[in-house]
Amino acid sequence: MIHIGIRKIAAKVLIAVALACSLSACGNIEPWVKPYERQQLADPIMAANPNPVSASYMDHVFEAREGARGALGGGGGGCGCN
Amino acid sequence: MTFAVFKSRFVRIVAVATLLSPLAANAGVLPDDRADALYHRYEGGGVTIQGPSVLVRKKMAEKYAVSANYYQDMITSASIDVEVSGASEYKEERDQYSLGFEYLRGKTTYNLNYTNSSENDYDAETTSFGISQDLFGDLTTISMGFSRGSDTVGNSTDSTFSQDIDRWSYRVGVSQILTKSLITSLNLEVITDEGFLNNPYRSYRFINPADNRLFVLAQEIYPRTRTSNAVALNGRYFLPYRAAVYGGYRFFTDTWGIRADTFELGYIHPFGPQWTFETRVRYYQQNNADFYADLFQRQKQQNFLARDKELSTFNSIAFRVGASYEFLPTGWRFIKKASANLFYDRIEFSYDDFRDARVSMLPTTDPNFRPAGTEPLYEFGANVIQLFFSGWF
Amino acid sequence: MFLGKWIRVAGLCGALAVSSLVGASASMAPTFALPSRAGDTVSLDQLKGKVVMLNFWASWCGPCRTEMPLLEQMHKRYSSLGFTLVGVNVEANTADAERWLKDTPVSFPVLFDRESKVSKLYDVSAMPSTVFIDRKGNIRYLHKGYKAGDEGEYLNQIRALLKE
DSSP: OOOHHHHHHHHHHHHHHHHHHHHHHOSSOOSSGGOOOGGGSSSSOSSSSSOOHHHHHHHHHHHTTSOOOOOOOOOOOOOOOO | OOOOOOOOOOOOOOOTHHSGGGGGGGGOOOOOEEEEEEEEEEETTEEEEEEEEEEEEEETTTTEEEEEEEEEEEEEEEHHHHHHHHOOEEEEEEEEEEEEEEEEEEEEEEEEEEEEETTTTTEEEEEEEEEEEETTTTEEEEEEEEEEEEEEETTTTTEEEEEEEEEEEEEEEEEEEEEEEEEEEEEEEEEEEOOSSSSSSSSSEEEEETTSEEEEEEOBBBBBBBEEEEEEEEEEEEEETEEEEEEEEEEEEEEOOOOEEEEEEEEEEEETTEEEEEEEEEOOOOOEOBBBSSSSSSTTTTTTTBBGGGGSEEEEEEEEEEEEEEOOTTTTTTBBBEEEEEEEEEEEEEEEEEEEEEGGGGGGTTOOOTTTSSSEEEEEEEEEEEEEEEEOO | OOHHHHHHHHHHHHHHHHHHHHTTTTTTTOEEEEBBSSEEEEEEEGGGSSEEEEEEEETOOOHHHHHHHHHHHHHHHEEEGHHHHHEOOOOTTTHHHHHHHHHHHOOSOEEEEOHHHHHHOOOOOOOSSSEEEEETEEEEEEEESSSTTTTHHHHHHHHHHHHH
């Protein structure tokens, strides 16, 4: 079944994430974008979800009329401070 | 003649994920305090839905944040489904309240959300919990979430009718900064529903045994479970002259046999210190559910029968233009920043296996009459307007 | 006898050399010179003898902006006692920083590290980053990020370093 295929993808994503964790723990690979180079990523036009009420509303407009649902959102980025 | 007050069903899955959960925040710093007031209006296919959405967010001690949202739909519907069922235009109101909490500790953000939606024949409650963690020099953010929903389905024409739906949703996401100007994310979500999944008012149609040019309606029968999987890849790129381009693709499948693709591409262009313009195009296509048919040959032809156009083979394309104006460039008292925003979306829906059954409901002598199954394929366009004000404090 | 004197001199030189090497270990604050907001060039060497608090910041960084008024207070309070705050702005394009400083003026020197040379030199791994340098030019404390309440610790460390 196709949904088992997606479960495999999910497993692979989790493994990739675990690898990313272990890399940062080992410190073998240095973060290639330094904290002081985040100017563009911190720019408000690069914000992941600048208008939450609008995004939530449009997601609802589409979800109510379509068969598909889920996998919305996705953040990260920003200033990376603290 | 039965008088069935037809209602179209708006599925209330956690589309509020983008509203209150900090999947959009990066751990390490909580998003700024804000208040938003939105007026939304959808008009298309004989349906008009409008209403407000108000959000307030406040953080405390840079560790905790609370957010609350009130959303309302005021619905006037004479959609094609209403007309085909022989009912008259109806009016309805749906109220939705959401409350969210966030807790930031180091590079980890925990969030908890509760949403309650109610209308006179449908109640829905969803609780969700999520964790978001920054790693690897804040270049990578992983997030995980779990939601549990519980709906009560009613029927305004039958006060004894009450059915339940239980819903579980699991999501995991990775967001990765690739360069100083590029960030990408991968999100997965699995949703399972169990219970009374169809609309108690909606019918499928089958060929009238007495006259094969006409059709007869019968209540839909849906499976009692549905599991769906979605995986989406998104990216945002900063253009050197200060603009942003974003895009994404989502792949969806479920146990009802639906397969859907969603493509999105958008462009944000600031103009001067106060104006920002946005344009976006979204293309969506899906194939029909296994048990969907526009016209069945006979009643109870198979175990499950549906004629919800949401489950048909169709595509839609949406174009957006939007403008934002920051009208308090230097703030005002406790307000640091404020903006006025207007977004307009035009969505064109085009169905490949859902026909305009009103045409076969005309008198057979009418020149526009077409026999059931040969009516033109249905299509319609919708206008969506959003006018909202945002303030940061 | 003459040789003995030379041996003593050589020994003294050697000791000095060794001690200077020890002094120039990893804890020595790397020296640099950057253009300042006032128009001149400021070098870390010029500030030897003072307690220096080096603060790496950017106008796009929320916690950096929150911290600045507190740093200004610290500078005003202790600058007469041999303390100075030095802000190092890490932005490649300084227009945003200059605009922000017009709204939130500070009296301590703000240097522009447009090419991220000093950020790299100090291995800045968080925004903001604060480095405390003692009178002798050694790095004594390092703070990564800023959270409300950190300023209490800053004050303690300034006072400790001023006493030396």
